[in-house]
Amino acid sequence: MRDRSFAWSTGRCLRWALTAVCLASVALAQHGAVDLDGNTVDPFAASSGKILVLIFLRRDCPVSSRYAPTIQQISARYGHDASFWLVYPDKAETGRTIHQYLSDYGYRLPALRDPDHTLVKLAHVQITPEVAVFDRKHQLIYDGRIDDWYVKPGQSHPAATTHELSDAIRAALAGQSVENSEVRGVGCYISDLD
């Protein structure tokens, strides 16, 4: 199990750990995750005491897009106990383009832009689509693929047979750890956006 506050402290812990200071500082706010209107948002603070699931997506990544129904089904099932956020790490994206995308795909989840990859680093993710699951104490217990639907870009199984995201949420609910806490996904590299 990895402790989010450790990863946080090597990064920019001050911004969200000390919310009041962060919000006051425009310079710092520019380096955090923002909502589609450009306001700094701390999904951890907003999900206090709840399991937190960050889902990293790219609009120009077809694998990301094809997962929309699965993501919505999982978030509908566990929405009571867990807080789900879509995170867009592409700094070239605007709130408007993402808003349109959410409407096209029928998403009803809050979305964030993460232009400086603050959340990416915190979540240890590398690919879109990948997810990070934090338990109620907001310790990272799983990061990686949603399931094993895709084998490689352009090649998918007819249906998934492993369900890492659901398993991790259930583990978090039960207060247990996840055996394979990191399983890389198939899709588009987030590092290509650096």
Add this chain to the structure above:
Amino acid sequence: MLHLGPRLKRGTRGPGWSPASCLLSSWLRASWPQWPLALLTIFGAVAALFGWPAARAASDQKLEGREVTFNRDIAPIVFRSCATCHQPGEAAPFSLLTYSDVKKHARQIAEVTEARTMPPWLPEPQKLKLADELRLSEMQIKLFREWFDQGAIEGDSRDLPPAPKIAEGWRLGTPDLILTAEKALTLPPQGSDTYWNFIFHLPIQQTRWAKAIEIRPGDKRYVHHANILVDRAGSLRSREAAPGGGFGGMEIQIESQTFDPDSHLLFWKPGTVPYVEPEGMALRLDKGTDLVLNTHLQPSGKTEVIQPSIGIYFTDHPATKLPMLLQLENDAKLDIPAGQKDFLVTDEFKLPVDVELLAIYPHAHYLGKDIQAYATFPDGKKETLIHIPQWNLNWQAVYRYQQPVLLPKGTTVSLRYVYDNSEENPLNPNRPPAHVMGGNRSSDEMCHLWLQVLPVHYDVARGDPRMVLQEALARHNLEKNPADFEAHYNLAAMLQARGQLADATGEYETALHLRPEDAAANNALGAVLLAAAKPGEAVQYLARALQIRPGYFDAHYNLGQALASQDNFEDAAQQFRQALQAQPDDANAEANLGSALAEMGQFTEAKTHFERALQIDPHHSLAKQNLEELLRLMNQH
């Protein structure tokens, strides 16, 4: 009952028609893919003019220690080999037209090119060169990796070649005829792939010749491939739940009424530019012909509306060369145990005439792995026709040869397909693996190879060489599988067309023995017996066909003929009426109904139907002749 003077002639179904001989054909038709040559040519010419390093990037120069830049090394490859699809409005999910576009996928591109997933090109290099090859060289692949490793440098803007032209509108100019699917298909956001067929009715009043057909499959991002099938008898209309609504299904079977083998591969896959048929090889399109677009669609994550259209370009030059599609197959051998990794299926066919091989289209479903076809020439020499070591249904394609390949009489064409039904095959539709047989559903397996061949050096006096090929193929299929229904059926239809009615009857009987409940076979046996002047025997099969398939036009029509030949005009008229319910615009059925009524003395009503036949087809000679005769009789009485 008063007997009328001269017996009125009963119309047959057009010149050269043998009553409802239905050639069952399960040939898939697809047109070979064409990459945008015009675009590449323009770019190539400009590059040569200004000395842009299109050739330099792909050369065998050493990379060590050299800086690899987008503008000099990467852009020429991307513009040539990726941008055709990776541009707005095309099939790819993102554009690759600028430095920032490409940089945003630099690592991914390095990986997918190394894995040869992109650009999609399945065949191995071979001696018989394929047209429009998309395979990258080892050097090009190394350049992508090196570029990423060095930090995806943009480089000197003076090195950047001109961006490729964005393709817009119909590629060959405004088509002579544009048809849009009547009803769009709503593709659900998730689930398995969808196979859907859209039927386009041709609004032409006379035979036309098409030199090209452009397929616009709807939103290209969600269409994996599409094939046009020519349905000359409208045999697939009955598959639609509501007219114009289309119907589902991956593999479809077409019945045709004359010996008219499929000739063209009308195929679309991402990046395809419509292919203009060579001089003399236009596709014949008749009044009443349907074009059926068979599409493979993939859910995108959101609901998509797919409404394809096709554009047809006509020519005034009728076909002078008649290619045909030869199908090798061995579906009967597809009986693949769960878990088996290397299941081999083969087929071999010795050519009875000289042909030129123009294009090849291998086809298997999700278990296909190593797909090969080769020719063994009469002198024993072997040549690979196609070799796909890692088959992927999603990237199936028609491959055209750069030059026609002469395959002399006596050449054996062999297919050798290996199937992987283990868990290691990621595309295996069954997890855990299950026993899989041959069949038409996407979860079944297939072993097909289509060859577009043009018979050459033949003696016209010995008959149509396509029929020689088709007969050899049917006999070959029967050797392989004596219980092959379609082979017996098609052989019978050919024998019938050649006037060998007794032999044809025997083959139809065998076919019917294999599938007693097949409506088309019952109808065909009835029709050949009718042609052999045995209407009494014909009636039972035609009636059976109608029990199995109520409203079957051909069977009603033929039964009407059979009853009329037995002078049972009342029942015959009834059959023609029912035929007309199925196909209201059939001039022959109208003319025959008129004849039956006239025979019964119902002149006024008969006259109406002859006139209706002439409305549908003003040149219908029998209707004209009979109407004149009728008017003469009416004046006498």
